Amino acid sequence: MIRFSHVTKLYDNSSEALSDISLFIDKGEFIFVTGASGAGKTTLLKHIYMEELPTIGQVFVCGYESKKLEPRRRRRNKLPLLRRKLGIVFQDFRLLGDRDVFENVAFAMRVTGAKERAVKRKVFEVLALTGLSHKCAYLPNQLSGGEQQRVCIARAVVNDPWVVLADEPTGNLDLGVSLDIFSLLRKINSWGTTVIMATHDQYIIERYHYRRLVLERGRIISGADSTVRPKLWR
Ligand SMILES: Nc1ncnc2c1ncn2[C@@H]1O[C@H](COP(=O)(O)OP(=O)(O)O)[C@@H](O)[C@H]1O
Ligand SMILES: [Mg+2]
Structure with missing residues (x-):
């Protein structure tokens, strides 16, 4: 592969x-x-x-x-x-600072042209996987380093790489x-x-x-x- x-x-x-x-x-x-x-x-x-x-x-x-x-x-x-x-996770996170957790993850899926209903369903699924469902409306700077890295992982897997x-x-x-x-x-x-x-x-x-x-x-x-x-x- x-x-x-x-x-x-x-x-x-x-x-x-x-x-x-x-x-x-x-x-x-x-x-x-x-x-x-x-x-x-x-x-x-x-x-x-x-x-x-x-x-x-x-x-x-x-x-x-x-x-x-x-x-x-x-x-x-x-x-x-x-x-x-491919899903990519960086040491320094590289999250969009002015968008909340949901939007950071959703953005990666929207650029593939996915429909909004599918985006919602899938983003909530990967946020649940990474244990972040309750923080979906937080901005990156309101999260700990570990939580920010989990957002990055959610973002990396949202397109089923x-x-x-x-x-x-x-x-x-x-x-x-x-x-x-x-x-x-x-x-x-x-x-x-x-x-x-x-x-x-x-x-x-x-x-x-x-x-x-x-x-x-x-x-x-x-x-x-x-x-x-x-x-x-x-
Ligand atoms: N964009 C770049 N331009 C010039 N040299 C680079 C660049 N990126 C990495 N290097 C050099 O390539 C070598 C390997 O770097 P890198 O792949 O970042 O190593 P590591 O991730 O193991 O720390 C280093 O000597 C580094 O200085
Ligand atoms: Mg390196």
Whole structure:
């Protein structure tokens, strides 16, 4: 479902942010992308939602190919279709500050052209899933960090994505709240959605034996192959 074939990324003329990355991620997997700050975690995720394109190599995501989205190929109008299959959760939330919780989530669904009745039904469904139904009329700045992150998760899943990408979703939260956010991502994964979570939260990584893709200065040092995935703890 997601494949990187010898991907190298150079930003401007700096050193390689990704170096010859080849990997495969199957449908339904839960994966940690780990590594020190600057190792290339965010860059790797950006290649999955094709915010960045490889300097060398190819990325294949849900039937879309990075080569066909290059500006000179004039196929970038396909990008919104790919993005609808992906839900993205950022460390810094990126909520619309002047809209309430309901509207923040509804906005993501309206841009797909969904009918208002369907929007209402689905938004209340995902707010219930994330435990935020009673806060639907609050503005983001009236919520705690953990609650804001749950709004982001609701927004990420409202269009029933195939893949959820979470870039250090617990990076700004304390441990208890981080574990709540993490449980929510596991719940979403248990329903069949692929979850790719960049994190350097050792507490979480060490307790859950999901596959770990470990990056070091743009290279994968382990976890590229799904067959090396350790068995889940029971
Ligand atoms: N937009 C950019 N322009 C230039 N260099 C960048 C850009 N984004 C990231 N980099 C560089 O690429 C490397 C990997 O960064 P990043 O993917 O953000 O790492 P991580 O998310 O693991 O902290 C770093 O050396 C960083 O400075
Ligand atoms: Mg990052």
